[in-house]
Amino acid sequence: MTSTAQPAGTTRPMTAGLILILGALVALGPLTIDMYLPAFPAIAEDLSASGTLVQLTLTGTLLGLAAGQLLIGPLSDAAGRRLPLILGIALHVVASGLAVLAWDITVLGVLRVLQGVGAAAATVVAMAVVRDVSAGSAAAVVISRLMLVMGAAPVLAPSLGGVVLLAGSWRWIFAVLAVAGAMLILLAVIALPETLPPQRRRSGPGQALRGYRAVLGDGRFILLIVVVGLAFGCLFGYIAGSSFVFQRQYGLGELQYALVFGAAGLVLIGGAQLNPPLLRRIAPERIIAGALGLICVAGLALVAAQAAGAEGIAWFMLPLFCMLAGVSLTVPNVTALALSRHGEAAGTAAAVLGAAQFGLGAAVTPLVGVLGNDGLATAAVMTGCGAMAAVGFVFYLMAGRRART
Numbered sequence: 001m002t003s004t005a006q007p008a009g010t011t012r013p014m015t016a017g018l019i020l021i022l023g024a025l026v027a028l029g030p031l032t033i034d035m036y037l038p039a040f041p042a043i044a045e046d047l048s049a050s051g052t053l054v055q056l057t058l059t060g061t062l063l064g065l066a067a068g069q070l071l072i073g074p075l076s077d078a079a080g081r082r083l084p085l086i087l088g089i090a091l092h093v094v095a096s097g098l099a100v101l102a103w104d105i106t107v108l109g110v111l112r113v114l115q116g117v118g119a120a121a122a123t124v125v126a127m128a129v130v131r132d133v134s135a136g137s138a139a140a141v142v143i144s145r146l147m148l149v150m151g152a153a154p155v156l157a158p159s160l161g162g163v164v165l166l167a168g169s170w171r172w173i174f175a176v177l178a179v180a181g182a183m184l185i186l187l188a189v190i191a192l193p194e195t196l197p198p199q200r201r202r203s204g205p206g207q208a209l210r211g212y213r214a215v216l217g218d219g220r221f222i223l224l225i226v227v228v229g230l231a232f233g234c235l236f237g238y239i240a241g242s243s244f245v246f247q248r249q250y251g252l253g254e255l256q257y258a259l260v261f262g263a264a265g266l267v268l269i270g271g272a273q274l275n276p277p278l279l280r281r282i283a284p285e286r287i288i289a290g291a292l293g294l295i296c297v298a299g300l301a302l303v304a305a306q307a308a309g310a311e312g313i314a315w316f317m318l319p320l321f322c323m324l325a326g327v328s329l330t331v332p333n334v335t336a337l338a339l340s341r342h343g344e345a346a347g348t349a350a351a352v353l354g355a356a357q358f359g360l361g362a363a364v365t366p367l368v369g370v371l372g373n374d375g376l377a378t379a380a381v382m383t384g385c386g387a388m389a390a391v392g393f394v395f396y397l398m399a400g401r402r403a404r405t
Contacts, residue, residue: 025125025184029119033058068124076128219399220396232327233360234295237367275328291327364381
């Protein structure tokens with residue numbers, strides 16, 4: 001059974017303070033993913049590992065984020081939002097502290113998976129809280145505000161990582177992540193309200209299975225999670241290849257790379273903040289269609305420029321910025337449409353949504369390395385994900401038309 005109405009049993013208004021807390025929570029995932037990117041070459045040298053193996057630690061993080069959400073989402077529907085959040089972030093803190101001591105690439109990879117599982121708690125609970133208190137266009141507006149943080153975190157994370165590398169080794173980056181996680185636990189304990197009252201909780205494994213059955217049995221929901229997952233695949237294709245493209249292909253230093261990566265994050269911020277005023281005039285489906293079209297057109301231009309051997313970083317950056325703008329408009333609207341279909345199991349729906357995002361991201365990141373870790377490989381993976389997302393959204397619209405006839 002799906003629902004597109006406002007959520008029953010809304011417990012609290014979505015205040016500015018609550019949005020700020022949720023923003024801090026959703027920042028943990030991007031910080032965990034992106035902060036160590038400038039250290040890839042240093043990690044490879046220190047642990048005597050290839051660039052591809054170092055890249056696989058990023059894949060491990062994304063797998064942890066995907067699997068963790070599938071576990072924590074139903075748990076948050078049964079036990080409330082606060083306890084699973086605090087326990088998950090505590091795991092992140094422990095894994096980050098142990099990563100400081102990692103002695104080979106295998107150990108680091110395992111700890112990155114655990115970091116991802118812990119960070120998943122912050123991501124899935126934040127999205128579930130949004131659905132607890134809002135739905136539809138209202139949820140899309142809040143998610144757009146959270147995209148501001150999700151865009152700002154990639155801006156700050158590699159830059160912060162670059163600064164840390166100026167002061168010490170790559171191991172210090174994981175020490176900083178441990179401290180950040182500990183601060184988030186304190187924030188959650190002191191300031192995060194419980195938005196899921198006991199009467200709305202779904203206790204027992206049977207309830208969790210029924211929640212998954214309801215969510216996964218909704219064909220239009222499945223199409224939406226494929227679309228948002230592929231949009232994230234486009235983003236993670238860029239993240240996976242960015243350090244090799246900018247530092248090796250274009251010869252940027254660690255700090256220069258962090259600044260360029262930050263500029264791309266500003267594009268994500270700008271696109272996400274354009275979404276609320278657009279929603280006042282344009283239906284979410286039309287915004288998504290236009291954004292996916294932009295991704296496809298810009299992606300073809302990026303592939304053509306790289307295949308032709310166009311010199312100069314601008315030939316890479318300009319189409320890339322257009323693609324990222326399309327991603328920033330696609331994600332909040334598709335997420336809001338998907339969550340609005342299952343208000344009765346918001347944690348489970350958010351978990352499936354997040355697992356698709358990071359699971360497809362995990363599948364995409366090795367492809368960039370396999371194809372050559374260069375501009376053409378990155379462009380091809382990003383464009384392929386964007387094109388498949390567009391096809392998936394066409395099927396979603398067609399299914400909607402069939403349902404209305």
